[in-house]
Amino acid sequence: MLTNVVSLVDRLRDGMRIAVPVDYAGVAMAFTRPMIARGLRDLDLVCVPTGGLQVDQLIGAGCVRSVETSAVSLGEAGGAPRFNAAVKEGRIRVIDATCPAVHAGLIAAQKGSPFFPMRGLIGTDVLRNRPDWMVIDNPFADQGDPVVLIPAIKPDVAIFHAPMADRAGNVWIGRRRELAPMAYAATDTYVTVDRIVDDNLLADETTAAGVLPALYVSGIAHVPQGAWPYGLWGVYPADTDALKRYAAAARTQEGFDAYMAATDTPTEART
Amino acid sequence: MTPQPPALPSETLITAIAALLADVRHVAVGASSPMPAAGAMLRQALDEQTRHVRLSILGSVAHNFFTNGSGELFDCAGQGRIDAFFLGGGQIDGQANVNLVGAGDYPQSKVRWPGSFGSAYLYFVVPRVILFREEHSPRVMVEQVDFISAPGVSPPDVYRPGGPVALLTGKALFSFDKTRPGFTLESVHPGETLETIRDATGFDFDHPDEVPQTPAPDAATLALLRGPVLDKLAETYPAFAENWRRDLAAQTQHC
Numbered sequence: 001m002l003t004n005v006v007s008l009v010d011r012l013r014d015g016m017r018i019a020v021p022v023d024y025a026g027v028a029m030a031f032t033r034p035m036i037a038r039g040l041r042d043l044d045l046v047c048v049p050t051g052g053l054q055v056d057q058l059i060g061a062g063c064v065r066s067v068e069t070s071a072v073s074l075g076e077a078g079g080a081p082r083f084n085a086a087v088k089e090g091r092i093r094v095i096d097a098t099c100p101a102v103h104a105g106l107i108a109a110q111k112g113s114p115f116f117p118m119r120g121l122i123g124t125d126v127l128r129n130r131p132d133w134m135v136i137d138n139p140f141a142d143q144g145d146p147v148v149l150i151p152a153i154k155p156d157v158a159i160f161h162a163p164m165a166d167r168a169g170n171v172w173i174g175r176r177r178e179l180a181p182m183a184y185a186a187t188d189t190y191v192t193v194d195r196i197v198d199d200n201l202l203a204d205e206t207t208a209a210g211v212l213p214a215l216y217v218s219g220i221a222h223v224p225q226g227a228w229p230y231g232l233w234g235v236y237p238a239d240t241d242a243l244k245r246y247a248a249a250a251r252t253q254e255g256f257d258a259y260m261a262a263t264d265t266p267t268e269a270r271t
Numbered sequence: 272m273t274p275q276p277p278a279l280p281s282e283t284l285i286t287a288i289a290a291l292l293a294d295v296r297h298v299a300v301g302a303s304s305p306m307p308a309a310g311a312m313l314r315q316a317l318d319e320q321t322r323h324v325r326l327s328i329l330g331s332v333a334h335n336f337f338t339n340g341s342g343e344l345f346d347c348a349g350q351g352r353i354d355a356f357f358l359g360g361g362q363i364d365g366q367a368n369v370n371l372v373g374a375g376d377y378p379q380s381k382v383r384w385p386g387s388f389g390s391a392y393l394y395f396v397v398p399r400v401i402l403f404r405e406e407h408s409p410r411v412m413v414e415q416v417d418f419i420s421a422p423g424v425s426p427p428d429v430y431r432p433g434g435p436v437a438l439l440t441g442k443a444l445f446s447f448d449k450t451r452p453g454f455t456l457e458s459v460h461p462g463e464t465l466e467t468i469r470d471a472t473g474f475d476f477d478h479p480d481e482v483p484q485t486p487a488p489d490a491a492t493l494a495l496l497r498g499p500v501l502d503k504l505a506e507t508y509p510a511f512a513e514n515w516r517r518d519l520a521a522q523t524q525h526c
Contacts, residue, residue, distance in 0.1 A: 023330075049389075050386070071388045072385055073303065073385035075330070076303065079384070079385065083383070088379065088381070088383055094378055098390065098391035099342075100346075100349075101391075103341075118392070119395060120391055120392035123426075123429065124391045124419050125372070125419045125420070126391045126420060129377065145430060178340030181340075240510050
């Protein structure tokens with residue numbers, strides 16, 4: 001169960017559908033460069049429910065075929081430059097969604113259900129551009145009442161970073177519960193963690209409720225600061241200056257290539 | 272006591288946001304929304320002596336009590352437990368349709384923006400949605416959006432307890448009437464007139480004969496803004512808070 005990032009990345013294949021979390025929920029940034037180095041192609045990313053730096057870098061490196069997402073941005077550091085350029089040039093397919101629809105698709109998969117119904121969406125161009133979504137009349141209503149059916153989202157792999165795991169492969173996700181449906185829905189889940197603890201996390205009731213059990217976890221790598229430059233909730237904040245350095249560099253493909261070829265280090269350690 | 276520097280334009284906007292949140296019990300603020308977050312924090316600070324205003328700020332650890340992941344906000348909104356929310360838009364039109372996806376022909380937009388986020392759901396279910404966009408120009412305030420991330424109004428058979436109530440920009444405040452449907456100019460910010468608003472707006476709107484000016488924050492409000500609100504905001508929006516402090520320092524020197 002416990003291994004290193006490179007051996008986990010070795011298990012990824014071209015054309016896989018890969019789920020990644022929103023920027024504040026534990027992005028496994030430590031996976032990004034090894035994925036690029038591996039030369040993966042035609043990945044279909046599912047952002048849960050939005051994407052950021054990792055998605056932008058994978059797109060910039062030419063690893064991505066499509067992105068299903070509710071948004072891609074670098075937050076306070078601005079728009080996602082390589083994503084925006086790739087959309088404009090038609091190099092990737094964007095499957096625009098809305099946040100709760102991504103959650104709904106994963107929850108359908110979690111439950112082994114074919115779809116999940118949801119409100120909203122009627123009259124949007126998001127819905128109009130989703131031939132895979134369907135509108136039906138609520139069968140329990142007396143008349144009318146259209147609702148949208150979101151089909152189950154079943155990623156091949158889910159990848160995220162969490163504060164800790166134990167030696168049995170249990171991962172503590174705490175309040176970031178969206179990571180659980182990602183793992184339930186995915187065939188395999190690979191996790192990087194800031195630390196490994198010796199005690200079994202399920203043995204203590206205080207930590208047990210926040211645990212994603214090893215049942216859903218296929219591999220773990222110990223990577224301290226593995227979310228950097230993103231933060232890890234309750235552990236360390238995002239390195240906004242580093243995000244801005246990337247945003248400035250990646251405005252052009254040449255700038256992106258040069259940034260990725262070099263090594264960036266945490267802003268705090270630079271003085 | 273040294274007199275406080277006068278209100279920055281952003282402080283007047285934040286104060287206007289807090290006024291739009293009068294009486295809300297629970298306000299949620301989405302990603303990348305420092306001014307709405309500040310407005311919600313100001314509302315909470317203004318009402319501190321009389322009641323507790325609940326804040327849910329996405330991306331914050333301190334101002335986020337959800338324990339069920341990022342989906343809980345939407346579940347909570349779907350249950351009617353969130354009274355107010357903010358939406359921006361790369362384009363906003365006179366029917367209060369918002370476009371967060373891109374300008375030009377979809378999907379290969381001329382300009383691509385991040386995406387719809389939760390708008391295609393929250394606009395339907397949150398009763399008091401405040402449209403907030405600082406840039407007020409004909410390219411943002413358009414006659415018709417190029418892509419509808421979320422529609423301003425819906426046909427009667429569509430479940431829609433929520434929707435837009437106001438549009439606040441860097442130049443003015445509008446209210447929205449879903450029966451017309453359309454916007455009414457409520458006030459203009461310092462330096463603006465009905466004419467400058469007309470020139471900057473690509474859609475038609477109603478207005479009173481005499482358009483009032485958006486009130487600037489009073490001394491007590493400014494003290495809250497520059498004290499607890501600014502401190503709290505720095506946790507989620509460090510860059511915005513730093514710029515705010517810099518602007519205040521620059522203004523003090525200028526005085």
